[in-house]
Amino acid sequence: MIAWPMAHHMRFTIHSPGAVRRLHDGGSGVVMPDPHSDKQEINRRQQTRRLFEQEVSRLMDRLYGTALRLTRNSDDAEDIVAETVSRAWTRLDQLRDPQRMEGWLFRILNNTFVSEWRRQQSRRRIEANAEDVDPAESPEAANFSLFQKLHQPFLLWWGTPEDQFLNELLQEDLQKALDTLPDAFRVAIVLVEVQGYTYDEVARLLDVPLGTVRSRLSRGRAMLQKALWEQAIEAGLVAPPPDRTPTEGKSP
Template sequence: MEAPTDADLIAAHRAGDQRAFGELAGRYRSRMWGIAVRMLNHPEDAADVVQEALVAAYRRAGSYRGEASVRTWLHRILVNACIDRIRHEQRRVVVPFPETEPPALRPDMAGELVTRLAVVDALAALPVAQRAAVVLVDVQGWPLDEAAGILDVPVGTVKSRCSRGRARLAVLLGHLREEEA
């Protein structure tokens, strides 16, 4: 038996199936968290926003019109929740540390950590709209048309936001190239 499609699951949820939305959320939760953590730069905030987005989607399932895929609809709710969080909270400085012991075989762990922190800080310095576009397209690998659907803007707007964001990142991270030389 084939697994139900996303559209089947949303329809089943609307019809009262208690398990359908849980299955749908399970399909996308980890990917949603990946987007949220890169946009918010804080794992706990990301977890909260994913939870808020899934609750909002659960409650708004009746208003889903099917104009976009269920996946795009869920991610649009998530990105909007991330943008709301960014706009309403004071910026926090968080230094992420690995949760497990690093392998001893990697010779330049300190350099890698410095680079990772620089990239995280640079992403956080981008305007929210550029950060959302860069995270979706360049970090998560979404196609431009799907990122445009999630952000609810034309494809050209996503391209220009990515271009401006990349240019800003190049300036903010230019010192990393100089260190390699």
């Protein structure tokens, strides 16, 4: 970080030393800033800062919504967004292309979340060995498909149960189902389905092998669909399977 005198009375701090083109005065070793270049640089910075404020304001809801899906908790989500904006603001000079500010902000948000997540895991001494197969998890649960539960092949074109199910599905139902997933699975789904990350980007962000990302997504999706199915049964949107019918199998 360097500081140099600005017009008249102000001092302006700049984080990137490469930003100033310097003039050498014939070998004396004294380095003078180029006033024209400085002015352009300052204008550029002011524009970037204005753009930053506009972008933060435009993306605030989505930053918060994404953080909320990652953390499941509104206080934690607020902390992460505030920390993200703070970090981004202090590193604004590192952003080479202001047009890429949106992706950059979400990358900072994800990194902030992942650091906090790891810190909490190590503090709680929880080894989040998400890849260990839960002994209670049946092959049916690992491959659960909502579509297969709902689909009736003889119904075509209109009013299919799966379409009806999707129409009835509220955001609240999905949020609730997502929140039931263990962290590792939920985070993989949020990164890929909500944020559009590639598997490779998720692997790099979480520092796990690509196969782990695939497996978390596959199992996470099965868990999510199972949770939605169970919620739908609870809400009376779909009929429970026969073995859950209270009267079945009981003798009078």
